Amino acid sequence: MGMKGWQQFWRQLSLFVLLALALTGCGKDELSALKPSGPVAAMQFDLMKLSSAIMVGVFIVVVLIFTYVLIRYRKRPGQQGIPKQVEGNHALEILWTVIPFLLLIVMAIPTVTTGFALHKDYTKEEALQVNVTAHQFWWEFEYPDLGVATAQDLVLPVGKKVQFHLTSADVVHAFWIPALGGKIDTNPGQENKIWLQADKTGTFYGKCAELCGASHALMDFKVEVLDQTAFDKWADRMKGVQAAEPATAAGASAAQGQEIFDKSCLGCHAVAGKGGKMGPNLTNFADRERVAGILAHTPENVAEWLKDPQKVKPGNNMPNLNLEDQQVKALVDYLNTLTVK
Amino acid sequence: MSAHASHAPKRSGLWDWLTTVDHKKIAILYLIAGGLFFLVGGFEALLIRLQLMYPEASVVGAKTFNELITMHGTTMIFLAVMPVIFALMNAVVPLQIGARDVAFPFVNALSFWLFFFGGVLMNTSWFLGGAPDAGWTSYPTLALNQYSGHGVDFYVLGLQIAGLGTLIGGINFLVTIINMRAPGMTFMRMPMFTWSSFVTSGLILFAFPAITVGLVLLMFDRLFGGNFFNPDAGGNVVIWEHLFWIFGHPEVYILILPAFGVISEVVSTFSKKRLFGYSSMVFATALIGFLAFMVWAHHMFTTGLGAIANTLFGLATMLIAVPTGIKIFNWLLTMWGGQITFPTANLWAVSFIPTFTIGGMTGVMLAIPPANYQYHDSYFVVAHFHYVIVGGLVFGLFAGLYYWWPKMFGKMLNETLGKWNFWTFFIGFHLTFFPQHFLGLMGMPRRVFTYLKDQNLDVGNFISTIGVFGMTIGTILFLVNVAVTAKSSKRAPADPWDGRSLEWSIPSPPPEYNFAQTPLVRGLDAFWIEKMAGNKGMTPAEPLGDIHMPSPSFLPFLMSVGLFIAGYGFLYHNYVVVVIGLIVTFACMIARSVKDDPGYHIHEDEIEDKGVKA
Numbered sequence: 020m021g022m023k024g025w026q027q028f029w030r031q032l033s034l035f036v037l038l039a040l041a042l043t044g045c046g047k048d049e050l051s052a053l054k055p056s057g058p059v060a061a062m063q064f065d066l067m068k069l070s071s072a073i074m075v076g077v078f079i080v081v082v083l084i085f086t087y088v089l090i091r092y093r094k095r096p097g098q099q100g101i102p103k104q105v106e107g108n109h110a111l112e113i114l115w116t117v118i119p120f121l122l123l124i125v126m127a128i129p130t131v132t133t134g135f136a137l138h139k140d141y142t143k144e145e146a147l148q149v150n151v152t153a154h155q156f157w158w159e160f161e162y163p164d165l166g167v168a169t170a171q172d173l174v175l176p177v178g179k180k181v182q183f184h185l186t187s188a189d190v191v192h193a194f195w196i197p198a199l200g201g202k203i204d205t206n207p208g209q210e211n212k213i214w215l216q217a218d219k220t221g222t223f224y225g226k227c228a229e230l231c232g233a234s235h236a237l238m239d240f241k242v243e244v245l246d247q248t249a250f251d252k253w254a255d256r257m258k259g260v261q262a263a264e265p266a267t268a269a270g271a272s273a274a275q276g277q278e279i280f281d282k283s284c285l286g287c288h289a290v291a292g293k294g295g296k297m298g299p300n301l302t303n304f305a306d307r308e309r310v311a312g313i314l315a316h317t318p319e320n321v322a323e324w325l326k327d328p329q330k331v332k333p334g335n336n337m338p339n340l341n342l343e344d345q346q347v348k349a350l351v352d353y354l355n356t357l358t359v360k
Numbered sequence: 361m362s363a364h365a366s367h368a369p370k371r372s373g374l375w376d377w378l379t380t381v382d383h384k385k386i387a388i389l390y391l392i393a394g395g396l397f398f399l400v401g402g403f404e405a406l407l408i409r410l411q412l413m414y415p416e417a418s419v420v421g422a423k424t425f426n427e428l429i430t431m432h433g434t435t436m437i438f439l440a441v442m443p444v445i446f447a448l449m450n451a452v453v454p455l456q457i458g459a460r461d462v463a464f465p466f467v468n469a470l471s472f473w474l475f476f477f478g479g480v481l482m483n484t485s486w487f488l489g490g491a492p493d494a495g496w497t498s499y500p501t502l503a504l505n506q507y508s509g510h511g512v513d514f515y516v517l518g519l520q521i522a523g524l525g526t527l528i529g530g531i532n533f534l535v536t537i538i539n540m541r542a543p544g545m546t547f548m549r550m551p552m553f554t555w556s557s558f559v560t561s562g563l564i565l566f567a568f569p570a571i572t573v574g575l576v577l578l579m580f581d582r583l584f585g586g587n588f589f590n591p592d593a594g595g596n597v598v599i600w601e602h603l604f605w606i607f608g609h610p611e612v613y614i615l616i617l618p619a620f621g622v623i624s625e626v627v628s629t630f631s632k633k634r635l636f637g638y639s640s641m642v643f644a645t646a647l648i649g650f651l652a653f654m655v656w657a658h659h660m661f662t663t664g665l666g667a668i669a670n671t672l673f674g675l676a677t678m679l680i681a682v683p684t685g686i687k688i689f690n691w692l693l694t695m696w697g698g699q700i701t702f703p704t705a706n707l708w709a710v711s712f713i714p715t716f717t718i719g720g721m722t723g724v725m726l727a728i729p730p731a732n733y734q735y736h737d738s739y740f741v742v743a744h745f746h747y748v749i750v751g752g753l754v755f756g757l758f759a760g761l762y763y764w765w766p767k768m769f770g771k772m773l774n775e776t777l778g779k780w781n782f783w784t785f786f787i788g789f790h791l792t793f794f795p796q797h798f799l800g801l802m803g804m805p806r807r808v809f810t811y812l813k814d815q816n817l818d819v820g821n822f823i824s825t826i827g828v829f830g831m832t833i834g835t836i837l838f839l840v841n842v843a844v845t846a847k848s849s850k851r852a853p854a855d856p857w858d859g860r861s862l863e864w865s866i867p868s869p870p871p872e873y874n875f876a877q878t879p880l881v882r883g884l885d886a887f888w889i890e891k892m893a894g895n896k897g898m899t900p901a902e903p904l905g906d907i908h909m910p911s912p913s914f915l916p917f918l919m920s921v922g923l924f925i926a927g928y929g930f931l932y933h934n935y936v937v938v939v940i941g942l943i944v945t946f947a948c949m950i951a952r953s954v955k956d957d958p959g960y961h962i963h964e965d966e967i968e969d970k971g972v973k974a
Contacts, residue, residue, distance in 0.1 A: 062730065094632075094699040115685060126728060130671065134729050134730050195805065207591045208592070208595075224815070235805075236807075236810050239812075313812060333422040
């Protein structure tokens with residue numbers, strides 16, 4: 020393969036890359052780190068842009084020299100003699116030691132300033148405090164100052180700093196909302212802190228980023244960002260509901276479902292002011308974006324989960340209750356009454 | 361001593377391979393075993409990519425997927441690329457320094473068999489209840505009994521046995537390079553591959569004890585109810601992360617430095633020029649080796665170590681870009697003004713330069729902690745380390761294999777097949793891993809067995825899987841090439857590439873004793889100097905005489921089998937089996953210690969290449 024092949028290859032590669040980018044864009048608004056929707060993600064994105072720009076610059080220099088050398092100094096037919104054996108060149112060697120060093124300093128300064136800005140602790144300031152506990156394979160969210168607990172759907176007010184306190188109930192997980200900012204591990208037996216802020220209302224996608232078992236890939240959660248009034252309203256209603264006993268469901272099927280729930284589910288799942296903490300809190304189950312963090316919120320999918328939780332999320336801790344179809348339907352009806360909206 | 365009195369019995373076939381202590385044969389053993397594990401690890405990668413070809417696919421289940429990623433990583437790092445590096449080091453380093461073997465030939469065989477049986481033990485987990493599934497990093501508490509299967513015990517024991525082999529292998533090469541250099545072969549005249557092998561061996565010496573400590577603690581937790589990493593009983597999960605990465609980061613340089621060495625040799629040979637900036641290359645290699653131990657926490661930026669630790673480890677990591685940049689520019693300037701030819705060996709070496717540069721650049725990007733919080737544990741990291749380990753190391757290994765194949769086997773690999781091998785693998789590689797940078801930034805975490813349909817991750821994953829087919833075809837073509845070459849009757853000359861270092865001054869493949877007479881080294885590129893001076897070969901540093909050789913031995917094999925048996929004893933809590941295994945190993949050690957082994961002599965008359973009278 021001669022030089023033509025090389026040039027052609029690089030041209031095709033770059034064309035291909037552009038094509039791939041055009042096809043996928045920069046990812047989904049709700050999920051992509053390339054579409055920052057808050058100050059943390061924005062600062063991180065600025066560092067990404069700065070470092071990629073410098074790196075692409077360096078790469079272009081390398082590839083230019085590389086291409087020139089390969090074209091100019093390839094052995095030509097009939098070429099004789101031995102090339103000059105060059106030991107080195109001090110000026111050049113100093114040059115390519117000093118220039119990278121200077122480039123690193125350009126990157127180092129914002130690295131230090133941003134680094135310390137991101138590690139600020141807003142625990143004692145006017146920030147919303149949220150305790151996060153990661154479980155195989157779901158997320159528990161608690162608002163200690165508001166007296167509210169929920170799971171899977173994290174509800175946040177727009178434009179306000181949120182100070183997270185994170186830990187894990189079992190293995191190491193990592194808490195990641197790419198559009199709002201980078202991740203932090205949740206270590207069992209320790210507390211980690213991170214602050215984030217959303218500058219847009221809407222729904223963002225969160226992920227677990229540290230291998231945590233069979234259903235690591237399915238440990239998604241949602242972030243619902245509301246304006247301050249809507250958030251306050253949500254928090255008030257949650258607080259009210261969770262301070263009281265569960266309401267009695269209306270309708271025959273839902274009532275039967277509640278009976279089954281109280282007997283078989285309440286030991287692990289809390290509803291309103293009652294129930295265990297082993298599984299996700301279901302106080303506002305009907306308001307959630309997804310079932311089990313991944314499936315569309317339809318009665319069919321709730322039923323699918325109840326019939327065989329292991330099929331949807333392998334390795335999760337919910338046992339198969341071996342429910343009959345009629346019981347499943349009753350439970351679905353009951354669960355869909357659990358709303359605070 | 362009379363020659364015939366201590367003559368080695370002639371051994372042939374399998375028995376010869378099981379008892380050999382010859383570094384050239386051990387190199388071939390390492391290559392075969394490492395190559396087989398490479399195929400296993402590659403097959404695992406193929407299944408991983410097939411599962412991820414489409415969203416919400418179910419080619420393999422969630423648990424199987426975790427077993428596949430765990431075994432893919434562990435196999436490729438410990439059982440595939442490290443052994444192939446040891447294959448090249450064994451095949452080349454003694455020849456490059458003008459030695460007749462390594463310092464401890466017996467220990468060399470032991471290194472190989474320990475690695476081999478450790479690897480076999482780990483892989484039998486597939487048939488004994490499931491492979492390890494906690495990732496190659498095996499972070500507790502996931503890697504503890506409550507959260508993962510029996511497979512992780514195979515990881516813990518297999519890696520301890522294999523790691524022992526690697527550690528003593530590293531010590532062996534340190535001693536060899538320090539003590540066995542031919543007269544005139546000063547440190548600053550050593551070929552770059554020998555230099556990088558030297559620094560790599562030093563890294564092995566200091567890095568492997570860290571993971572051994574970690575594995576022993578994990579073994580106590582898993583097998584004997586210890587609580588080192590169990591937070592419920594006062595243990596701490598972060599300590600494992602530190603121990604793992606204090607080993608794990610130097611390990612990255614243990615892998616890449618020999619590739620740097622290969623590239624330096626190949627690029628210089630095929631440019632017909634001496635290596636540009638040799639002394640700065642040596643300095644850069646040593647500096648990278650030193651910095652390797654100062655940066656481990658950059659694998660733990662999201663662990664929660666705090667702003668000060670993260671920033672300092674980040675800045676230290678960035679510094680590595682400087683010596684690495686020195687190397688890149690030195691290679692470019694080596695080619696500058698040369699007469700470059702492109703046999704397959706050089707295609708791999710030349711394409712290494714831009715490919716590795718990409719991996720190095722994403723490395724600098726990853727070193728910035730605040731941005732790293734986005735990259736960490738995403739597909740961006742997967743792309744980065746595959747650019748370094750495949751685009752860097754594996755390209756380097758292929759370059760080395762095509763370059764030294766004639767020296768190892770006495771035959772040249774087929775060039776036409778070689779070019780097909782290169783282009784399919786090269787294009788497949790970039791197709792596979794380039795889109796993964798973007799997948800990571802678009803929110804795809806690593807080690808996920810699937811991704812949902814509506815998340816814009818489909819196109820990148822599809823392209824990535826298509827790329828794997830290219831790499832698969834490339835690998836198959838290499839195997840075809842090996843078979844075709846083995847069948848061919850054409851013999852390779854001693855110096856097919858117009859080489860520069862000592863290995864090209866002796867026949868291909870070299871005789872048992874390598875050098876009939878130890879050569880006298882007069883400078884860097886020792887053989888090139890003699891050729892330029894119009895000499896036919898090296899000037900001998902000693903008169904022709906009887907050559908003392910080490911005896912072959914079955915003990916290294918048996919000692920490793922003993923530990924292999926003891927490993928299963930531990931796995932199944934059967935302490936009778938443990939004791940039997942350890943007795944085998946210790947009995948062999950005692951036998952080795954008390955029985956005097958004088959070796960044997962090859963008589964002057966039996967030396968084929970009479971060389972020059974000194």
